[in-house]
Amino acid sequence: MATWEQFAQAEPEFAEAVWARFAATKHHVLATLRQDGSPRVSGTEVSLVGPNLTIGSMLNAMKALDLRRDGRFALHANPGDGSMAGGDAKLAGTATEITDPQLKGAALDGMEGDPGPFHLFHLDLTQVVLTSLSPANDYLRIQTWHPGEAIREERR
Numbered sequence: 001m002a003t004w005e006q007f008a009q010a011e012p013e014f015a016e017a018v019w020a021r022f023a024a025t026k027h028h029v030l031a032t033l034r035q036d037g038s039p040r041v042s043g044t045e046v047s048l049v050g051p052n053l054t055i056g057s058m059l060n061a062m063k064a065l066d067l068r069r070d071g072r073f074a075l076h077a078n079p080g081d082g083s084m085a086g087g088d089a090k091l092a093g094t095a096t097e098i099t100d101p102q103l104k105g106a107a108l109d110g111m112e113g114d115p116g117p118f119h120l121f122h123l124d125l126t127q128v129v130l131t132s133l134s135p136a137n138d139y140l141r142i143q144t145w146h147p148g149e150a151i152r153e154e155r156r
Contacts, residue, residue, distance in 0.1 A: 001093060001124035002147040005051030011145055018077075018130050021089035022046050025078040030055065032066035032073055040066055046075070049107045052122035055095070056107065056115075064097075064119040071095040073123065087132030095121040 008015035022028065030044040042063040044055045055075075057064035067073065077089040098104060098120040107120050128145045134155075142154040 001126055003051045003122070003124060004048060004053035006147070007125055007128060007145070010147075011151060014128070014130065014143065014145060014151055017087065018089045018091075018128055021077040021086055021130070024080055024086065028078050029076045030063060030073060031075070032063050033070045034062075034066060035069065044075070046123075047107065049103065049120075049122070052098075053091075053125075054098070054107055054120055054122050057119040057121070059117040059119060061119070064121075067095045067121055068097060068119075071121075075123070084133050087130045090127075090129045090131075091123065091125055092127040093123055093125040095123050097121050 002010070004015070008019075026045055027043050028046060030042050032040050032042065034040050040062060042061075044057070044063070047054050047056075057067075071094040073091075073093060073095050075091045079088050080086075098107075104118075104120050108115065126146065130143045132141050132143075133139075134141055140156045142156065144152045144154070
């Protein structure tokens with residue numbers, strides 16, 4: 001597994017392209033595992049706090065309870081207007097709850113108002129995927145990164 005910072009250090013251009021997809025819109029889709037093992041999808045926002053990509057949650061929301069029980073997740077960046085401009089980004093890994101008050105406070109920097117009690121999770125990455133159209137729009141370019149490995153590229 002790798003933090004966002006470790007990913008960005010290993011593959012800076014790829015990380016920049018993936019982050020651009022998450023920064024392009026505010027809301028994304030998080031997949032977690034319910035207690036019975038079936039998938040649950042929820043809306044979420046992402047941010048960078050220190051070396052970590054993080055997500056927050058209202059206190060005791062189902063996605064937070066899922067992640068506390070089983071931290072495995074998949075996160076799909078909002079694809080935007082459907083043009084595939086910039087590509088389609090997806091992450092997978094394990095979420096760990098942050099309970100340190102200073103780190104939680106850092107996540108609130110720049111926010112207006114008091115969100116009240118909340119959960120905060122940092123996301124350790126096991127896979128990063130960016131799917132995009134070729135410049136001539138004649139094939140899909142699927143780039144995949146795993147910690148400790150070079151980016152693999154597949155064309156379809």
